[in-house]
Amino acid sequence: MKLMIVINVDKCLGCKSCEMACAVEHSSSQSLLQAIRESPAPRARVSVRQGTGYSVPLQCRQCENAPCVEICPTNALHRDDLESPVVVDHDLCIGCNWCVLACPFGVIRIDSAQGAVIKCDQCAQRVERGESPACVSACPTGALAFKTMDEILEEKREASLVLIQRGLSGGET
Amino acid sequence: MVKELEYADPASCEMLKRAAAENIETVWDRYETMQPQCGFGSLGICCRNCSMGPCRIDPFGEGPQAGVCGATADTIAARNLARMIAGGASAHSEHGRMVAHAFLMAVSDPHSAYEIKSPEKLKAVARIYGIETEGRQTNEIAKQLGEAALEDFGRRQGTVRMATTAPQARQDLWDQQGITPRSIDREIVDIMGRTHIGVDADYKNIMKQGLRVALGDGWGGSMIATELQDILFGSPEPIRSTANFGVLREDHVNIVVHGHEPILSDIIADVSQDTKLIEKAQEKGANGINIAGMCCTANEMLMRRGIPVVGSFLQQELAIMTGGVDLMVVDIQCIMPALRKVADRFHTKLVTTSPTAKIAGVTHIEFHEDQAVTIARRIIETAVENYTNREPARVQIPESTERLVAGFTSESVFRFLGGRYRGTYRPLNDAIIAGRLRGAAGVVGCSNPNVEYEEGHIKLVTELLRNDTLVVSTGCDAITCAKHGLMKPEAAFEYAGEGLQEICRAVGIPPVLHLGSCVDNSRILRTLANVVAEGGLGDDISDLPVAGAAPEWMSEKAVAIGSYFVASGVYTIIGHPLPIMGSENLHRYLTEEIEAEIGGKWAFELDPIEAAHKMLRHIDKKRKALKLKPMMYKQAFEPEE
Numbered sequence: 079m080k081l082m083i084v085i086n087v088d089k090c091l092g093c094k095s096c097e098m099a100c101a102v103e104h105s106s107s108q109s110l111l112q113a114i115r116e117s118p119a120p121r122a123r124v125s126v127r128q129g130t131g132y133s134v135p136l137q138c139r140q141c142e143n144a145p146c147v148e149i150c151p152t153n154a155l156h157r158d159d160l161e162s163p164v165v166v167d168h169d170l171c172i173g174c175n176w177c178v179l180a181c182p183f184g185v186i187r188i189d190s191a192q193g194a195v196i197k198c199d200q201c202a203q204r205v206e207r208g209e210s211p212a213c214v215s216a217c218p219t220g221a222l223a224f225k226t227m228d229e230i231l232e233e234k235r236e237a238s239l240v241l242i243q244r245g246l247s248g249g250e251t
Numbered sequence: 252m253v254k255e256l257e258y259a260d261p262a263s264c265e266m267l268k269r270a271a272a273e274n275i276e277t278v279w280d281r282y283e284t285m286q287p288q289c290g291f292g293s294l295g296i297c298c299r300n301c302s303m304g305p306c307r308i309d310p311f312g313e314g315p316q317a318g319v320c321g322a323t324a325d326t327i328a329a330r331n332l333a334r335m336i337a338g339g340a341s342a343h344s345e346h347g348r349m350v351a352h353a354f355l356m357a358v359s360d361p362h363s364a365y366e367i368k369s370p371e372k373l374k375a376v377a378r379i380y381g382i383e384t385e386g387r388q389t390n391e392i393a394k395q396l397g398e399a400a401l402e403d404f405g406r407r408q409g410t411v412r413m414a415t416t417a418p419q420a421r422q423d424l425w426d427q428q429g430i431t432p433r434s435i436d437r438e439i440v441d442i443m444g445r446t447h448i449g450v451d452a453d454y455k456n457i458m459k460q461g462l463r464v465a466l467g468d469g470w471g472g473s474m475i476a477t478e479l480q481d482i483l484f485g486s487p488e489p490i491r492s493t494a495n496f497g498v499l500r501e502d503h504v505n506i507v508v509h510g511h512e513p514i515l516s517d518i519i520a521d522v523s524q525d526t527k528l529i530e531k532a533q534e535k536g537a538n539g540i541n542i543a544g545m546c547c548t549a550n551e552m553l554m555r556r557g558i559p560v561v562g563s564f565l566q567q568e569l570a571i572m573t574g575g576v577d578l579m580v581v582d583i584q585c586i587m588p589a590l591r592k593v594a595d596r597f598h599t600k601l602v603t604t605s606p607t608a609k610i611a612g613v614t615h616i617e618f619h620e621d622q623a624v625t626i627a628r629r630i631i632e633t634a635v636e637n638y639t640n641r642e643p644a645r646v647q648i649p650e651s652t653e654r655l656v657a658g659f660t661s662e663s664v665f666r667f668l669g670g671r672y673r674g675t676y677r678p679l680n681d682a683i684i685a686g687r688l689r690g691a692a693g694v695v696g697c698s699n700p701n702v703e704y705e706e707g708h709i710k711l712v713t714e715l716l717r718n719d720t721l722v723v724s725t726g727c728d729a730i731t732c733a734k735h736g737l738m739k740p741e742a743a744f745e746y747a748g749e750g751l752q753e754i755c756r757a758v759g760i761p762p763v764l765h766l767g768s769c770v771d772n773s774r775i776l777r778t779l780a781n782v783v784a785e786g787g788l789g790d791d792i793s794d795l796p797v798a799g800a801a802p803e804w805m806s807e808k809a810v811a812i813g814s815y816f817v818a819s820g821v822y823t824i825i826g827h828p829l830p831i832m833g834s835e836n837l838h839r840y841l842t843e844e845i846e847a848e849i850g851g852k853w854a855f856e857l858d859p860i861e862a863a864h865k866m867l868r869h870i871d872k873k874r875k876a877l878k879l880k881p882m883m884y885k886q887a888f889e890p891e892e
Contacts, residue, residue: 094307094314098290101311110290111832114310121313216287 079226080161083200083211085134089221090126092133097122099216103201118191123198124213125185135213135222138185138198140164146177146186146197154194163200171195254279258706260734262496262649263562266569269647275596277568278587282700294833295328301448310833320448328834329454330446332810333461335830337442339811340464342584343770344435344472345607346511347479348404353514353620354479355397358390364518364623367393368485372662376478380412393482400475406434413478414470417776418783420791421820425466428848430459430818432467439464454837462818462849469815474773480551484517487554487658487767489760494733496566497652498559499575502538504638506631507561507570508552509545510582511768515604515618515627516548519580520556522627528635535638540631545570546585547726547768553657554767560655563730564805565698568593574645578634582618583608585697585806598640600633655738657765659723661777664764676785678758679721683796684787686880687750689719690870693775693816694763696801696809698727699827705731707802707826707859712737714863716762717887719748720870723778726769728801737763749884772812775799776819789877793820793850796873798866802826802859813853817841820850822869824862828855864888 098110105113105120113120124137140163147155147164154170155177157163171194177186178195186197201211209215210224254271256264270277291297296308298318306318308327317323322330357365367373367389374384377392380399384392403411411432415422425431432438442464445451451460481487499505506523508516522528523540532540543561544552552558561570564585570576571593578600579590586603591613594601603609604618604626616633618626682688692715698704708731712722716737724732732738737746743755747762755762766774779792788795799816801809804825816823831837846852856862868890 093289094291095287095289097314098310099287102290110293111828114294114833115835119311119313121311218289 079228081200081205081224081226082140082230083137083198083214084223084225084230086221086223087132087134089219090133090135091219091221092126092128093218094126095216095218096124096135096213096222097126099212100124100198103204103212104196118189121189121196123185123196136183136185137213138164139183140198140200145180145182149176149180151176163202164197165199165202166195166197168192168194254283256704258709259704260495260651260653262651263566263569263704265649266496266566266572269572270569273596275568275572275593276589277593278565278589279700281589291833293830295331295830296324296833298322298327298330300330300446303448308833322452324834325454325836326452326457328831328837329457329461330451332829332831332837333442333446333457333464335807335810336461336464336814337439338807339809340435340468340472341439342808343468343476343811344404344439346583346770347435347472347474347476348401349512349514350476350479350483351397351400351404354483355394355401356620357483358393358397360621363621364521365483365620367482369482372478372486373482376482379416396482397479400479403471403475404435405437409433411435411467411471413474414466416474416780417470417819418780418791421793424791424849425818428459430463430466432463432471435467435471438467454834455840458837458840458845462814465811465814466818468811469773469776469819473770474776476770477767477773480513481660484513484551485555486662487660488663489656490554490557490658491654491656492553492557492559493652494560494655494730495562495652496570496573496649498541498543498561499570499573499648500538500541501575501646501648503541504532504535504537504539504577504634505541505543505575506634507543507545507576507579508548509567509579510586510605510608511547511551511584511770512582513548513551513555514620515580515582515623516542516544516552517555518623518627519630520552520558522624523631525628528628528631531632532635532638535635537635537638540635545579546730547770548582550657550726550729550765550768550771554765554771555658557657559652560730560733562734563698563727565700565704571597571599573648574598574642575648577637577641578602578630580604580630581608584808586610597645598637598642600637602630602633604630653734653736653739655733655765656740656761657729657733657738659760659764659766661774661781664760676781680782680785680787682750682754684879686883687719687753688721689748689750689867689882689886690796690798690874691721691723692797692866692870693723693725693772693799693821694728694732694802695725695769695772695775695799695812696728696825697803697805698731699803699805701805702803702826702857704803705735707857707862708732709735709737710859711800711802711863712763713746714860714888715866716743716746716751717748718863718867719750719882719884719886720867721751721754722763723766723775724763725766725771725775727803729765729767732763733765737761738765748887750882769808769812772816776815779819779821791820791850794873794877796870796877796879797821798869799823800825800862800866802862817845817851817853818849822851822854822866824854824856824865826855826857826859826862829853864890
């Protein structure tokens with residue numbers, strides 16, 4: 079079942095803990111104290127952006143019909159199946175930036191130190207161990223969650239039931 | 252949540268199992284739910300000192316490298332650390348000030364419940380302040396000393412008088428570095444002002460002031476607390492006692508005194524002997540009233556009265572879970588607000604007493620020195636009344652206890668060493684010079700759920716003992732060592748190297764000496780000054796083959812203590828690093844460069860055996876510089892040259 083990183087914008091305080099956890103997860107030491115001294119410095123795949131009156135972490139949406147995969151000339155960007163995240167094979171990536179241009183969300187970028195693009199891989203190793211992606215675990219308010227599409231739909235349906243109920247009791251639908 | 256302790260004493264393990272079975276939340280649960288903790292905070296690169304912020308520095312170099320005002324990671328980390336030192340120094344110094352006030356009241360008010368218990372020490376301390384002692388009444392000297400000690404907090408001119416007891420070479424170095432403390436309060440106010448937006452941005456300059464604050468604590472506030480407490484409550488002498496939950500008595504009214512001060516608990520101990528109160532307890536079906544201590548209040552009561560110790564910082568909730576604590580009375584510092592929640596699950600009555608330390612919803616019986624006996628009686632009566640609310644079926648007091656000897660001070664242990672009538676450090680210095688002892692180490696500090704409880708303390712201490720290093724201990728490390736049997740004289744035969752064993756056997760001391768509470772780290776400073784004065788081991792504390800450690804540090808007080816040891820010339824190693832790692836420059840300064848300026852430095856090492864080895868390497872370096880004899884016996888750890 080395909081899992082998604084979902085965001086509850088109301089809960090995001092803009093603390094950037096997700097950014098830091100992501101960089102540490104993608105470092106070679108995987109320890110904060112050592113990661114900050116690594117060269118090249120590890121890079122976060124998520125970035126917290128400021129909207130008007132809100133902040134929100136942005137990362138790859140793992141599109142089903144992913145323009146980045148479509149456009150990649152070397153097949154560096156690929157996925158095992160539709161339920162798996164889109165990942166980058168750094169040996170194949172030539173850093174042409176086509177995917178960066180094609181991505182509608184601006185969540186793929188070039189890491190010059192590696193000469194290749196980097197993007198959210200949904201922490202495949204952590205997920206294999208049964209853990210949530212690092213950004214989700216690091217979020218102190220639960221603004222980030224890791225859920226299946228079915229769970230997300232179920233929650234939406236529950237919420238709409240409440241709306242309908244309110245409408246009935248208020249006499250308006 | 253089920254947390255199992257892997258290294259702790261059996262009593263704590265048993266209680267934590269109970270917590271899991273009965274779904275009672277503990278510090279370990281809260282620690283787990285707090286994970287992962289904020290990286291910016293851990294690295295010390297988050298600044299909340301003004302409202303252009305909060306600002307954070309990106310430790311990976313991509314995002315902001317300066318706050319809105321332009322403060323870099325170096326400035327921010329240094330300011331944050333300096334404020335931690337100020338917090339710790341304030342805690343100790345407020346303790347010292349309260350003792351000084353109680354001291355003055357004791358000698359001024361004819362109805363006071365307190366009296367001078369150590370006139371001998373009164374004279375010795377009075378001499379530090381240049382007070383004439385010959386042919387004068389005890390109270391007259393004491394009044395003048397109380398006033399003089401209070402002067403040290405807010406002196407307008409000159410420097411902290413108590414700090415003139417440091418070796419001359421050390422004082423000269425402080426003057427040269429501009430870090431001699433002027434007055435205890437002033438240095439703390441200076442830090443708060445200096446770390447305001449737009450004041451000091453030079454991380455080294457900020458740290459210098461941090462050291463100055465810390466010196467005002469170690470050689471000021473804390474030392475005043477220790478010295479005046481010794482005069483007022485008695486100068487400790489070696490004394491036997493027991494530690495751990497087994498000291499709670501199923502057939503007695505159990506009162507646990509918790510926190511850091513002896514001012515109230517000393518009176519509670521006295522008043523609990525009152526036959527009327529004991530009769531009252533008997534009417535309620537108890538066989539008597541049992542007083543036992545927690546944290547540093549325990550250490551204060553243990554050192555002077557041999558009152559048994561219930562446990563250390565992380566055991567405060569577990570103690571209540573025995574179901575056998577009828578009342579826990581707290582004063583200041585290290586009192587978890589969470590106590591209220593666990594006390595609600597049992598019959599235990601929790602009572603706060605300090606106007607500076609209340610917990611919303613908890614009974615507050617405010618303590619005032621001038622009504623000490625009345626208030627102590629009221630607290631004990633509350634405990635006795637509450638005994639009948641005990642639920643016998645829920646009482647589960649683990650049996651385990653451990654024997655210990657405490658009560659060592661910079662005076663008493665060496666009177667022991669040098670003979671009954673003339674205290675001298677000669678035998679100690681000679682043992683180090685001759686290579687019977689490799690050196691000495693102070694192992695102190697807190698307990699912290701961010702490491703396996705007690706493992707670091709015990710592994711580090713025993714590794715030092717194995718290598719003929721005499722260990723002095725205070726605070727929660729002391730309680731941990733006591734619970735694990737390291738403070739029994741016979742512990743030397745199990746844990747100590749051959750040279751240290753010989754010393755322990757000859758003098759009849761345990762290999763780990765209990766020097767008291769966390770303000771009593773000043774006893775370690777005093778001891779170091781006395782070793783220097785005795786001669787043969789250099790002119791300054793930084794020449795001595797000694798090192799300090801706090802493997803499970805957690806409080807701001809620990810940061811202040813570590814800082815005053817570093818500023819006194821001691822190599823000081825802690826487990827988890829200080830929250831400064833986001834600044835490479837500050838890290839390098841505190842762990843390397845500062846040694847050339849001040850003789851001491853910080854080190855961070857989580858592996859307790861490796862930490863012990865780093866201390867031993869430092870001790871060896873100092874032995875070599877002093878051209879001391881090679882070690883008399885083969886050492887377990889011999890570093891490769």
